[in-house]
Amino acid sequence: MRSAGLMAAVLALAGPAAAAATATPEDLTTAAARLESAGAALAAARGAEDRTAPLVAAIGAYEEALARLRGVVIGAGAREREITLELAERRGEIMRLTAALQTMSRVPPPAQMMHPAGPLAAARAGAVLARLTPALQAEAADLAATLREIETARVLQREGIADLASGLAALEAARDQLGGAIAGRGAMDPPEAALRAGRDAETLTALAAALARQPGGGGAEAAAAGDWLWPVRGRVLAGFKAPDASGARRPGLLLGAPALSLVEAPSDAMVRYAAPFLEYGYVVVLEADDGTLIVLAGLAQLAVSAGAPVARGELLGLLGGRNLEVEEYVMLPDADAGAGALETLYIEVRHGGGPVDPAPWFAGENG
Structure with missing residues (x-):
């Protein structure tokens, strides 16, 4: 087993994800679609004769979409921190076991089956290794899933922040247009x-x-x-x-x-x-x-x-x-x-x- 693969197996002792992700790629897709719909509403408002009502609707759509995006970004960040803390809490145990398994990995398979106490002890050691290997493989699979979840969370944060930046800029433009539309109406003389x-x-x-x-x-x-x-x-x-x-x-x-x-x-x-x-x-x-x-x-x-x-x-x-x-x-x-x-x-x-x-x-x- 290579050192990197061995480390992955040992890190799996930190356990699988403790809870379902608080934000998913589907959440990001839904929020981005709402942001796109808000953009279409804003584009339609520019051509309206009286822009005030459609601009108000577009601003409301932007605010809702941005709130959803913000939830995705915050949820992804929280999940990444949660998983990272879970791994950090087991760091000492992980490092000790890693050192032991790295030592084992440097011993050729035939030598692993030899035991100073004789053939019976060697057979028992082989049985232990046979049971340990599937367990390590399962732990490695759990860790791989956890690491993929961390990467997903990071991608969600990056893409969500990029969408937020563009959405906030569009919201600012919509507010500016609304201000212009209101000013263009003119005011009636009050009684x-x-x-x-x-x-x-x-x-x-x-x-x-x-x-x-x-x-x-x-x-x-x-x-x-x-x-x-x-x-x-x-x-x-x-x-x-x-x-x-x-x-x-x-x-x-x-x-x-x-x-x-x-x-x-x-x-x-x-x-x-x-x-x-x-x-x-x-x-x-x-x-x-x-x-x-x-x-x-x-x-x-x-x-x-x-x-x-x-x-x-x-x-x-x-x-x-x-x-x-x-x-x-x-x-x-x-x-x-x-x-x-x-x-x-x-x-x-x-x-x-x-x-x-x-x-x-x-x-x-x-x-």
Whole structure:
């Protein structure tokens, strides 16, 4: 037996893979296909007369495909580390046995059958070797499978990272195009009453209260309470009247979401206010048909104007932030909730004359 083959047999004592791979070539193929579909959607959006809706769909497709790819890359890396640690834990035993078997391999087969205690002892030694050889072959096969799994994991990581890099670049281009499409729409002149409310109010709550006192805008029929869409996908950083990072208790929710997240209308409504407000960036106030007001604060770019109707799920604007490099996207701990670099969106709901807890109005858990 050659030294390299002998080493392979001995390394097999570290055992076969302890668990099924967390990422497979099929996973990578599926994610890459989704990325390709997102690219086709982006190409189709460029030729659309109104590019906003198809660009939003393409961005959503990219984000989903990239999240799947990220899972493949992280899973492959985790599996490679797991197998490597399994082998490392048996390193001392492996090295000692390797030395012994290398010594045996240098002894010619006829000499292996000789024994100083005589023919009977030689026969017994031969029987032991006969039983040992198939066991070593089985261990070598197990090790070969383990080593192939390590190589598969490494290939998945390399190819997945390459796909992530190209996908993130395409996602950045799609976001740029969406920004251009939004800017090209032009903004409607907001009602004077809404502008006055924005100038006079000193807090978001005061702004919402002032708008609530004005005549309604004929809001669209809203989804029932408990059926609203979350405007962004993220996590609740501060609940209703819970202290935020600064210790302030606000009558709304503070959501953390990935940079440049699309902000969507929770329900069919009328836009009562859409403009910058104090330190909150852009603020959008929506009114449903029953007079319920939804305040969304913290947008970096607007896609709607005051006085316009919006449908449930329609784009309202984007959060701020920057595009991530591939290394950041892979290494930071939680891409679905901002990959460690959260932007924030504040939500306040006024119903029945005052602020209420927004959480029960939304369908399911966020994130």
